[in-house]
Each structure stands twice: as C-alpha cells, then as structure tokens.
Amino acid sequence: MRRVLPPSFFNRPTLAVARDFLGKYLVRKVGGKTTAVMITEVEAYDGPRDRACHAHRGRTERNAVMFGAAGCWYVYFVYGMHWMLNIVTGEAGYPAAVLLRGGGESFDATRGKWDGPGKLTKALAVDRRLNGKAASRASGLWIEDRGTSVAARHVRRTERIGVAYAGSWAKKPYRFVLSPSPCPLPRGGGGTD
DNA sequence: ACGATGATGAAC
DNA sequence: TTCATCATCGTA
Helix, strand or coil, rough: CCCEECCCCCCCHHHHHHHHHCCCEEEEEEECCEEEEEEEEEEEEEEECCCHHHHHHHCCCCHHHHHCCCCCCEEEEEEECEEEEEEEEECCCCEEEEEEEEEECCCCCCCCCCCCCCHHHHCCCCCCHHCECCCEECCEEEEECCCCCHHHHHHHEECCCCCHHHHHHHCCCCEEEEECCCCCCCCCCCCCC
C-alpha cells in the first residue's frame, strides 16, 4: 500500500496534520534517484496568534506561501546556511504550516541519519526552488502513506525547538516525535493542552 | 558554549 | 541603507 497524500490531507488543523505526519514518508526524486525518509519529528506553527509562527507579524514576502493553499511547500533560509522545509496546512488565508525536522529509515531505526531540519534538507537537496510548489510527484517532493500506523503510545509531544523568543507560545507542546519504544503517560498527566 | 554565515524585515 | 535577528549545526 502506497498512496501519495493529497491536498485534503493537509487542509486540516495544523496540530492534527503534524500528529499524522509521523510514520509517513517524505519522498524526494531528483534526476533518476528516489529517496524515501520516514518522518519522525515535526513541529506545528499555527496561525497569526502563534508568536513562534512567521506569520505572527503579518504577511511578508518570505511567509506569503503560508497564506496560500494547503499542501504547498514553504521553504526558507535561516542562520545564513540552512534551508527549512515546511508544508502549508489548513484553509487558504489562515497562515499555518508543519516544519519537518527529522526522519529515519524505518519505524525501528528512526534516529541518527536525518535528525535535524537542516540536515534533512541537505540530504534531500531541498532549497528555495521548491518554495510555493505543491507536494506532488510533479515537484519532485511529496509525502506518501506506506501503511505504517503510529499508535498514541509511540508519539511524544514536547515544546518546539529554538523558539524561546515566543513567550508562552514557546512552551506549547507543538513538537511531535515518533518513539519506537512506548512512551509513559505524558508528563503532568494530560499532556495535550 | 560558541562562531559561522547571509537572507529577511523593520527602522531610519 | 543599515542593523538586529534568526523554526541550526559542527566543533570545542
């Protein structure tokens, strides 16, 4: 079973899309070579109120694609050297996206190879050229469901990385990590805010 | 713990 | 036009 995720998958609340990303495959085709990476770590950036979200200060040239259709890539450059890969989620006009932060070769070997958003884009040759393009075979970068189902006990939620400037929004559990070993109950009991 | 490294956005 | 900032990473 192998299905390319359609725009409707992404046209849902950002947190739901982020959660459901775990266990899906990010597939890159460049030239004749295809690479598939199981997604194991993502972060949600949810709308203008989210102070960690680029759209918090309104629309700019850089973040414009976040305001567009779900299922398009939002790629930007940070720290003078790294490309960040996001996919736009939710209704057009509502600026939200999911940042792809890490991936592995399989469910049981989820760590080590592509941990870190900058390493992931470097490994998959992702740069500005994909910004605004749809996630599809045509763009050479897309997401597939290959039948892996991820149970709740394998999903760990934490604060997002590198967004300390966002005040209370930095503390929200918007980072989702796939953990092969079952996680104990979330810290503090409920966990999902 | 820190420096690399350059695009971006807001201020002037 | 200038300048602070930055959804990171490798080395120490």
